[in-house]
Amino acid sequence: xYTVKEVAKLLELSExxxxxxxxxxxxxxxxxxxxxxxxxxxxxxxxxxxxxNLKKCGMSVQDIKKYVDLCLEGDSTIQERYKIILKQKEEAxxxxxxxxxxxxxxxxxxxx
Numbered sequence: 110x111y112t113v114k115e116v117a118k119l120l121e122l123s124e125x126x127x128x129x130x131x132x133x134x135x136x137x138x139x140x141x142x143x144x145x146x147x148x149x150x151x152x153x154x155x156x157x158x159x160x161x162n163l164k165k166c167g168m169s170v171q172d173i174k175k176y177v178d179l180c181l182e183g184d185s186t187i188q189e190r191y192k193i194i195l196k197q198k199e200e201a202x203x204x205x206x207x208x209x210x211x212x213x214x215x216x217x218x219x220x221x
Contacts, residue, residue: 110140111149120157127157133170135160135177167204168197 117124179186
């Protein structure tokens, strides 16, 4: 079992972010010790890694929560989850193209 501080260091997140994600329900079945402190096992760390990666891809916490809830419903939601990920991928690709245009604007290839 890991503490908030240990998990934060392990995943390179702030302790505040770890607590925020758990408070928002992004880590199902979170356990607590006798003092009501959050404690993490390998399964809960996997949920945090997933949340961290989805957030890095630009997904909102609200959409991550929806995705987590669908995961907990089981295989019957696979298609819906796939659509969520596909939509996020499309948004990320759009952002990538916008970033390329901004980089080109800063220093056009024709100048170098």
